[in-house]
Amino acid sequence: MHDFNLHAPEGANKKGRRVGRGQGSGRGTTAGRGNKGQKSRSGGKTYVGFEGGQMPLYRRLAQRGFSNYPFKKEYQVVNLARLEAVYNNGETVDVASLIQKGLVKKAAPVKILGTGEITKKLEVKVDAISGSAKEKIEKAGGTVVVTAQN
Numbered sequence: 001m002h003d004f005n006l007h008a009p010e011g012a013n014k015k016g017r018r019v020g021r022g023q024g025s026g027r028g029t030t031a032g033r034g035n036k037g038q039k040s041r042s043g044g045k046t047y048v049g050f051e052g053g054q055m056p057l058y059r060r061l062a063q064r065g066f067s068n069y070p071f072k073k074e075y076q077v078v079n080l081a082r083l084e085a086v087y088n089n090g091e092t093v094d095v096a097s098l099i100q101k102g103l104v105k106k107a108a109p110v111k112i113l114g115t116g117e118i119t120k121k122l123e124v125k126v127d128a129i130s131g132s133a134k135e136k137i138e139k140a141g142g143t144v145v146v147t148a149q150n
Contacts, residue, residue, distance in 0.1 A: 084119065091120075109128065
């Protein structure tokens with residue numbers, strides 16, 4: 001057997017059904033489309049959300065207000081307890097070191113939350129931080145630099 005002699009297994013590829021090719025084919029005359037009506041005609045389609053002529057739901061409901069969804073910022077969150085467990089005294093906490101230590105997966109905005117206690121003096125450079133986390137880090141002798149612009 002050669003690497004270049006590739007083919008599909010027996011029975012994997014079936015011929016397409018040829019409709020509208022006479023009575024003997026079993027799919028003649030109406031070609032499986034039934035009798036009359038919009039869907040029996042060529043080009044006879046309806047749009048997505050069509051309700052048979054009734055005013056569609058998406059037009060019956062009012063479209064009001066503003067959604068911030070397209071503009072939302074998603075942060076990867078890290079708690080103080082995780083920093084306490086992984087970092088040593090005097091180390092710098094930034095996105096690169098968080099990725100290296102496996103606390104975040106990708107280089108996206110990071111927010112530090114204040115769950116847990118911290119006793120180590122850390123230099124924290126992140127995109128966002130909660131008030132309680134900032135207070136606890138500064139109380140332990142560390143510094144906080146927030147890099148994100150709001």
